Amino acid sequence: MAELCGIVGIGQTRHQAARKDVSMAGLIREAAERALADAELTWKDIDAVVIGKAPDMFEGVMMPELFLHDAIGGAYKPMLRVHTAGSVGGSTGIVAASLVQAGIHDRVLTVAFEKQSESNAMWALSISLPFSVAVVAGAGGFFAPLVRGYMRRSGAPEDTGIRVALKDRKNALKNPNAHLQIPDIDFDKIASSPMLWDPIRYLETCPSSDGACAMVMAKQALAEKAPRKPAWVHASEMRSEPTMFSGRDAVIPRATLDNAKNLYKKAGIRNPRKEIDCAEIYVPFSWFEPMWMEGMLIAEKNEGWKMTYEGATAMDGDFPVNMSGGVLSSNPIGASGLLRFAEAAMQVRGQAGEHQVDGARKALGHAYGGGSQYFSTWIVGSDKP
Amino acid sequence: MREVAVVAFAQSKSLRRELDRNEVEILIPVIGELREKSGLATGEIDFICSGSSDYLAGQSFAFVSGLDAVGAWPPVSESHVEMDGAWALYEAWVKIQMGYADVAMVYGFGKPSMGDLPETLALQLDPYVLTPLWPDAISIAALQARLCIEKGVTSERQMAEVAARDRKNALGNPYAQVKGEFEIAKLLAEPYLASPLRKHDCSPISDGASAILIASEKRAKQLAKRPAWIRGFTHICEPQDLGVRDLTRSRSTEIAAERAGVRKGKVDVAEIYGPFTHQEILIEKALGLGASTKVNPSGGALAGNPMMAAGLTRIGEAARRIWDGSADRAVAHATSGPCLQQNLVCVLEGN
Numbered sequence: 001m002a003e004l005c006g007i008v009g010i011g012q013t014r015h016q017a018a019r020k021d022v023s024m025a026g027l028i029r030e031a032a033e034r035a036l037a038d039a040e041l042t043w044k045d046i047d048a049v050v051i052g053k054a055p056d057m058f059e060g061v062m063m064p065e066l067f068l069h070d071a072i073g074g075a076y077k078p079m080l081r082v083h084t085a086g087s088v089g090g091s092t093g094i095v096a097a098s099l100v101q102a103g104i105h106d107r108v109l110t111v112a113f114e115k116q117s118e119s120n121a122m123w124a125l126s127i128s129l130p131f132s133v134a135v136v137a138g139a140g141g142f143f144a145p146l147v148r149g150y151m152r153r154s155g156a157p158e159d160t161g162i163r164v165a166l167k168d169r170k171n172a173l174k175n176p177n178a179h180l181q182i183p184d185i186d187f188d189k190i191a192s193s194p195m196l197w198d199p200i201r202y203l204e205t206c207p208s209s210d211g212a213c214a215m216v217m218a219k220q221a222l223a224e225k226a227p228r229k230p231a232w233v234h235a236s237e238m239r240s241e242p243t244m245f246s247g248r249d250a251v252i253p254r255a256t257l258d259n260a261k262n263l264y265k266k267a268g269i270r271n272p273r274k275e276i277d278c279a280e281i282y283v284p285f286s287w288f289e290p291m292w293m294e295g296m297l298i299a300e301k302n303e304g305w306k307m308t309y310e311g312a313t314a315m316d317g318d319f320p321v322n323m324s325g326g327v328l329s330s331n332p333i334g335a336s337g338l339l340r341f342a343e344a345a346m347q348v349r350g351q352a353g354e355h356q357v358d359g360a361r362k363a364l365g366h367a368y369g370g371g372s373q374y375f376s377t378w379i380v381g382s383d384k385p
Numbered sequence: 386m387r388e389v390a391v392v393a394f395a396q397s398k399s400l401r402r403e404l405d406r407n408e409v410e411i412l413i414p415v416i417g418e419l420r421e422k423s424g425l426a427t428g429e430i431d432f433i434c435s436g437s438s439d440y441l442a443g444q445s446f447a448f449v450s451g452l453d454a455v456g457a458w459p460p461v462s463e464s465h466v467e468m469d470g471a472w473a474l475y476e477a478w479v480k481i482q483m484g485y486a487d488v489a490m491v492y493g494f495g496k497p498s499m500g501d502l503p504e505t506l507a508l509q510l511d512p513y514v515l516t517p518l519w520p521d522a523i524s525i526a527a528l529q530a531r532l533c534i535e536k537g538v539t540s541e542r543q544m545a546e547v548a549a550r551d552r553k554n555a556l557g558n559p560y561a562q563v564k565g566e567f568e569i570a571k572l573l574a575e576p577y578l579a580s581p582l583r584k585h586d587c588s589p590i591s592d593g594a595s596a597i598l599i600a601s602e603k604r605a606k607q608l609a610k611r612p613a614w615i616r617g618f619t620h621i622c623e624p625q626d627l628g629v630r631d632l633t634r635s636r637s638t639e640i641a642a643e644r645a646g647v648r649k650g651k652v653d654v655a656e657i658y659g660p661f662t663h664q665e666i667l668i669e670k671a672l673g674l675g676a677s678t679k680v681n682p683s684g685g686a687l688a689g690n691p692m693m694a695a696g697l698t699r700i701g702e703a704a705r706r707i708w709d710g711s712a713d714r715a716v717a718h719a720t721s722g723p724c725l726q727q728n729l730v731c732v733l734e735g736n
């Protein structure tokens with residue numbers, strides 16, 4: 001790599017169902033301003049902007065970055081727009097970091113967002129073209145059979161998903177930016193919530209949110225001089241595979257396993273469960289926590305649920321997951337991946353406030369998308385790689 | 386900076402309407418041809434990046450099925466931009482620069498015939514104040530052309546000459562959609578589509594795809610006899626609002642051309658993505674090209690404009706002229722957004 005990349009500024013909005021007080025431009029500017037303030041920089045200090053979001057139909061604007069980038073100081077600068085399905089937030093962070101790591105730019109601003117209240121995600125995800133299979137069930141209808149498949153092969157207890165949801169919803173109470181804050185949350189409340197896509201209950205599902213996340217990345221010489229401790233990018237990796245073909249394991253796809261192996265190899269990690277202090281994992285439906293614990297090679301095959309069950313993924317466990325409350329608590333889709341990446345960086349910078357894991361020095365940020373087929377991940381550390 | 390070169394290029398024919406094939410079916414033979422030309426299997430490619438637009442396909446995640454054309458198995462390291470494939474190529478070039486990859490494949494594809502393209506592009510504007518007025522893409526471009534004519538930057542005759550030149554050049558391009566010899570006087574006698582633009586001033590609506598392979602120095606020398614080395618590569622985006630920028634010049638292209646070092650040497654060939662004749666003229670000026678530069682030997686976008694691929698195709702067409710020795714130095718340009726909002730410049734050299 002030509003250059004090391006340090007994250008010197010992080011900002012996000014308060015995520016909620018509908019931000020009617022701001023336009024799309026206002027929403028992303030809010031996150032970007034907070035990231036710049038954190039880095040003690042101004043718009044002029046930024047060389048390029050990278051914008052990420054999920055499908056354009058979520059807002060009803062074709063390539064909205066074209067009208068938006070001016071609001072985040074992008075005028076007469078290079079601008080890239082990333083879109084890799086649900087993993088897009090992660091991919092956006094990776095593209096931004098790449099521009100620094102390649103030695104092309106000194107400082108890059110990246111923003112990912114979704115303003116779901118502008119349109120309707122269920123509609124946007126349910127359009128089908130002639131001669132193609134119509135699912136017309138949004139994401140939950142697609143993923144529920146995969147969860148069933150996982151339950152069957154792993155023998156995980158039926159209430160594993162409820163336990164994940166309870167943990168993440170309790171964590172969200174410590175995160176002032178989280179969309180869903182349910183103070184009286186308990187096991188029974190989740191267990192008795194309506195079954196949406198069997199076996200996924202209402203309270204085991206992510207919300208639809210408006211929100212944005214931003215990061216300022218800088219090359220080594222500038223990151224070292226930053227007013228606050230940077231998070232260093234140790235490694236990043238992406239893998240994709242087709243949606244469906246005969247013999248594909250859609251429950252724990254090969255793409256996630258290949259992605260994990262390469263990520264750890266690049267980061268010099270041999271035992272991820274021991275060497276990584278905490279992780280922000282893309283869990284839009286509760287059961288995906290144990291599934292990705294296996295998919296990211298943190299747990300043995302068919303044993304991911306044990307980590308949840310034994311409390312290993314809780315704030316006080318040996319491998320805390322989704323300290324922020326995760327996607328289950330805030331889901332501005334296009335931003336959700338970048339939020340995972342940013343929350344991981346916040347942990348190693350020691351700026352996560354009430355949901356900080358004490359002494360976190362190495363963290364994993366993770367995003368996935370499409371039909372469990374796009375994966376993007378990074379490892380960030382408080383020390384240089 | 387690492388030395389990176391364009392080593393292979395393939396494209397589909399630009400067609401007004403692909404009746405029988407969906408986007409994946411258009412892509413499959415293009416990627417197949419690229420593989421054949423390079424002799425590389427998918428597993429030998431370190432990184433893949435694509436460019437496309439959901440709004441052209443009329444479906445969310447339209448690019449996902451592109452993976453079927455790639456044959457992404459075993460899983461591949463891959464990314465996608467909601468932009469013309471030229472910017473996907475930029476991302477792939479960055480990945481090689483950072484040492485992540487040595488060989489990368491890029492593709493762009495679009496099937497705008499499924500909708501009404503000029504109307505669809507109205508959705509690219511500010512959704513709060515402009516889109517509700519539904520200004521179609523031709524009318525927006527006509528405003529710019531009118532300003533250019535009033536300011537003396539160009540004339541209707543000059544614009545017709547650009548159309549005639551490009552479409553004559555396209556006679557030698559088997560992939561072009563609109564080609565032939567046209568008399569300027571006859572063109573100028575045609576009615577306006579949106580004054581001052583006539584039909585010949587507008588690029589056709591095309592379905593199509595293209596793909597490119599790039600490689601770092603060592604691999605490039607193995608994969609091509611005369612690699613087209615990328616010696617300058619940059620892109621700039623202007624604010625979108627038509628009222629805050631000078632529409633009679635392309636400031637972003639000027640900045641990009643300066644940073645890419647276009648004027649550091651003689652430019653033998655320029656492939657320009659001008660969706661409208663006056664825009665091609667603006668880009669020629671912004672790049673600072675002289676009389677010795679052959680512009681759009683392929684016919685450019687006025688001969689075939691597969692949305693989301695046409696910019697990438699310009700880079701492929703420029704590289705082709707380095708490979709065959711007809712040019713030592715070439716410039717390729719891509720654009721996106723209303724009135725040349727975002728522009729990319731790529732300088733290719735044979736030595």
